[in-house]
Amino acid sequence: MPDTLRTLLTDATDGALLFGITPPRLSTSRERIREITAATLARLAPLAVDGLALYDIDDESDRNPDERPFPYLPTLDPAEYHADYLGDWTRPAVIYRCVGKYSELQLRTWLENADPARTLTVFVGASSHDKAVRTRLSTAQALRQSVRPDLMLGGVAITERPDEYARLITKHQAGCAYFISQVIYSADAAKNMVSDYYYACLERGLTPRPVLFTLSVCGSLKTLAFLKWLGVHVPRWLENSLRHADDTLAESYAQCLANARELAAFCRKLGMPFGFLVESVSIRKTEIDAAVNLAGELSTLLGRGESV
């Protein structure tokens, strides 16, 4: 069972499905963290989700001068959260590493101790060129290649960048076995990136690596503002629909599902391996519940049925 995700990503024949979680805030008590975690795992247990993704939250205020709609609050380190609280989670976890936050020694120690059967990782580079980093992305990639090549490495994919396929090729060649996108509201932008990457792989004789498309519902105009602050491209028609909807959450849910169907059909026709990651960028209960429902519908879309 723990190897399902690895197999899905390696064979790239079927769509992997992840659920993304931001670790609890640093200020949360140990007891409360245990409660939150137990509740999350209980919600996810019946779903055919192949693994968790645990985010490494960085203060990205350097990236966007506008005020962050939700305040930045430090959260538990995802590796520590995984080690200390997620022993009951029997499926793999994809642990994000904002590599610039860590010294080379810290990363090396973590890599040496990580269990490749339970853990995968995604290395995230700096959020802006000006940001001071302790370890550069390329250094971290090389470190993992020499210290822990069996730890499955992924990279982030920003569909909004017109030249993103070239970055994916570079990451691919640096050892990335899969990619996880940022939150997608524009299916067109995602299709552009995947199409460019697919044909660039063919030209170079590379086998395309799976791209997991991240979907996140949006239950309020504040969440919409946050998505836009994060750099998510929301097409004007969709923003209009969300602003005028009687039920913003239901409207965004329907659109996430429509985008998932469009992306699945597009990738299947192209022969491009793909999967999905569902997360909630907000901590509101209604939005998290909707995310869990969306993951259930996506497992059906991926041909898994509703439960494991």
Added chain:
Amino acid sequence: MPDTLRTLLTDATDGALLFGITPPRLSTSRERIREITAATLARLAPLAVDGLALYDIDDESDRNPDERPFPYLPTLDPAEYHADYLGDWTRPAVIYRCVGKYSELQLRTWLENADPARTLTVFVGASSHDKAVRTRLSTAQALRQSVRPDLMLGGVAITERPDEYARLITKHQAGCAYFISQVIYSADAAKNMVSDYYYACLERGLTPRPVLFTLSVCGSLKTLAFLKWLGVHVPRWLENSLRHADDTLAESYAQCLANARELAAFCRKLGMPFGFLVESVSIRKTEIDAAVNLAGELSTLLGRGESV
């Protein structure tokens, strides 16, 4: 019967369907024009098309410094073509007027003699700001309002422009009862424009006017280059698909139909009146045949069945 189109556009409850035709080249013999016209009308006769659109071709080389992939060749004036050769066409014709080509007197004379039961018009402004014009668009609109208010006037809609909704509102207030888009390959761009226009109408207490989406198949990379020269936004993923397709025409046909379905579903949900116009920007027989087939499928999509 001749009033079906007018009713559809006025009531804006159901989708109007037009077929767009470029009049024959000026150099064509009268006999050959009669043959071409008879063949075209025979093809269109069984289709549930509400009317023809007859383009007024202008030399738009001022608009784009790149070489025009298909050469510019002067064509018959659409009003003269309609009067001299289309007597057998019993349904209405939408006659385009590039108003900058004509003097006010020429336009006035044409307006005075046009038959509002058989004819509608679309006024097209200059293709660039620098172009010298004999009559400005606003002057032509005012002229029609005073000389021939019963001649149904439409305007062009360029979905690629981010502020196009504001131009549509201006045209709407200048008497335009409907809009016809340029060729659409990006459903997202079309949805953005229609959504912005719809909500701008609501804010101003206006009833939205129907937008007819123009679809045109693309059977070769040369036609693709021409579409791009015309200013049509082709999403990168779609351009990649067309470039790599074994059958470019079939691929573009499938995409035109997918875009039509997406636009119809979007407009129906929004409550926005819409319709379609099918044309072929190329004069190749395979592309014209595909356009006729597409019009047939769209009449089904619009709930008309295959034939009148």
